[in-house]
Amino acid sequence: MTRSNFLFKISIFLSFWFCAVNSFAQQNQSTAPNVILINVDDLGWADLGFMGSSYYQTPNLDKLSQQSVIFMQAYAAASNCAPSRASLLTGKYPMTHGIYTVDPANRGDKRSRRLNAAPNAKSLPEEIYTLGEFFKDHGYRTGIFGKWHVSEDPKEYGFDVNVGGNHRGNPGKDGYFSPYVVPIESDQKGEYLTDRLTDEAISFLKQNSQSPFFLYLPFYTVHSPLIGKPELVAKYERIAGNPRHHHPVYAAMIESMDENVGRLLHEVSALNLDEETIVIFTSDNGGVRATSRQDPLRAGKGSYYEGGIRVPLLIRWTGSIESKTSEAPVSQLDLFPTLHTLIRSERKLDLDGNDFSPLLSGENWQQKDLFWHFPIYLEAYQPLEDQARDLLFRTRPGSVIRSGDWKLHEYFEDGGIELYHLNDDPSESQNLAAKYPEKAQELLQKLNAWQKATSAPIPAEINPDFDPDFEREAIKKAGYKKQEPL
Structure with a gap:
């Protein structure tokens, strides 16, 4: 095959390819x-x-x-x-x-x-x-x-x-x-x-x-x-x-x-x-x-x-x-x-x-099932108004799973577990972990398996500045602190 014939065939192929791509793009634009x-x-x-x-x-x-x-x-x-x-x-x-x-x-x-x-x-x-x-x-x-x-x-x-x-x-x-x-x-x-x-x-x-x-x-x-x-x-x-x-x-x-x-x-x-x-x-x-x-x-x-x-x-x-x-x-x-x-x-x-x-x-x-992972701290906005787990933070490090109508919170600092049935209790006011330990364990196993599968980082490094006496007094003071009016 001569060089000129080769180039001619290449140009024909590229023309057909360009037309096909352009036609597909136009069709996609008209229907997408x-x-x-x-x-x-x-x-x-x-x-x-x-x-x-x-x-x-x-x-x-x-x-x-x-x-x-x-x-x-x-x-x-x-x-x-x-x-x-x-x-x-x-x-x-x-x-x-x-x-x-x-x-x-x-x-x-x-x-x-x-x-x-x-x-x-x-x-x-x-x-x-x-x-x-x-x-x-x-x-x-x-x-x-x-x-x-x-x-x-x-x-x-x-x-x-x-x-x-x-x-x-x-x-x-x-x-x-x-x-x-x-x-x-x-x-x-x-x-x-x-x-x-x-x-x-x-x-x-x-x-x-x-x-x-x-x-x-x-x-x-x-x-x-x-x-x-x-x-x-x-x-x-x-x-x-x-x-x-x-x-x-x-x-x-x-x-x-x-x-x-x-x-x-x-x-x-x-x-x-x-x-x-x-x-x-x-x-x-x-x-x-x-x-x-x-x-x-x-x-x-x-x-x-x-x-x-x-x-x-x-x-x-x-x-x-x-x-x-x-x-x-x-x-x-x-x-x-x-x-x-x-x-x-x-x-x-x-x-x-x-x-x-x-x-x-x-x-x-x-x-x-739905999952959340938050290996971080978020400080309180207004302690008495926030409805958090404690008065110092909106959240502390942990993970959450929602499975059907059940929702389980796991906290990494103290190994705390909270279990709620959202259909009956959308306010998450009644922790059912002690009442339904098998369900709590089932969801915790699912959550831990997901953490492992996704390589979720679990904080384990102890903070040397943590002071349990200070924390205890800070929570007590926050409970008595008068909130600013809205």
Whole structure:
């Protein structure tokens, strides 16, 4: 074969290959659903109208809930911001990405910590595969608008567009109004951050309406500092609250968030994209209990009782899934494998979550056990208000398993075990470990097997600064300490 004939055949082959790839890409773009993932910061499970609140006003989300599958027993992958987001974005337990908490891992007075916490990563590993990279690999345009918190630059993890995302975990003092502390320029003095992020998301939506897109909208709101629009704060100051919900500034922030979700969804409809777009709404962890109680759930952000990890979750795909309420326990770890199925990806992935897409289509689904691992310390917010295991920490190092309606907590400092039946006791007020020792042992064995299989680090290094006398007196003093009014 002459060199010219060889080159001619190669050019013909490459032309056919390019046409085939281009045809596949066009077909994929025309059939692949868009995905909008809205992740609110520190929004509690009970802090929405459709979840039972009579004080917070969320008409747009209430409407969305009527069009969605409502998951009443959805869980964050962790009880605070960074590890929850890291696991949602990767579909992996913290044992893979290394983020167990917002640094430092040893928090609270060192004289009250019996152990040294496990090492904790501040950023996602460069080599880990994220939702951003997954969608980008499938021909999607990808954009993040808001809080990233798991590295300095989301563009290094598959996002084409980044507005406002870096390592920051909150918008900073006075940061909800421009000029901003987060990396967003604004020529409008007094512009509200939640409005601006939605403006940017809508602009991205319009620019990419003709091709598949992944729009990740992790609002900074309703994370502290609590700052609402003055006119909305004044509105809620005139409305009677109740023992659970009565914070006018927090209520104003929730209403602004709801208004902006409504703006975004209105644009989806205006572009005739409702049937082509999967919409997911959730929160990164439970609400701060001193701000907004999650009764009947116990505790709040930073705790592995239900109030710290159970979160709202809505999924809408107009024309493809029917609206309903589901009591199936699912985790945000499950979103990655579920989206993998919903966009009909053939890429093989190693994920820790479970695909719950059968729940969306009404098919049979085998409920899976859920696990959490937190080899770290989180100090108390307001000791008498937190509803923690003790008054000094929202949580101490341990692990948790939920299996069916049973939930078991294991604590590493003292080998403590707590067993609850969530259907009968969602408040986790009656420890049944002594009453049902066989069930406790069964779940503990499952939990320990999972720890071993995932190489979960179990803190064992004794903290030389631990002082049992100091701890005892500190707990006593915390029990008598007068709490500041809300």
